[in-house]
Amino acid sequence: MINKGGRPIQGSSKTTDGQTICDEQIKEYICEIIESEGLCYGYYKITIILRRKFNLIINKKKVYRLCKELNVLRPQRIVKPKHPRKIAQNREITNPNALW
Secondary structure, eight states, X not given: OOOOSSSOOTTEEXXXXXXXXXXXXXXXXXHHHHHHHOTTOOHHHHHHHHHHHXXXXXXXXXXXXXXXXXXXOXXXXXXXXXXXXXXXXXXXXXXXXXXX
């Protein structure tokens, strides 16, 4: 199948010297990075390592998608508000936008 421009074919990426690498190989690279260097890496840092070590031309969004498929992303922290929001008690609101 010849790609005549436009959006690239899904399921593969290219290296800096022009070789095509499938997503399964990239997933193996990601697993190798996590096993050897540490689980504490996020998708952005994994993207940088893939670019430097394996000479891939790859987007961070694609690495995020592949990491999600592999279930290697850690859950994000939940931000809890320090002070609960309150409406002033001494105000009587009669119409919209009255309390700015």
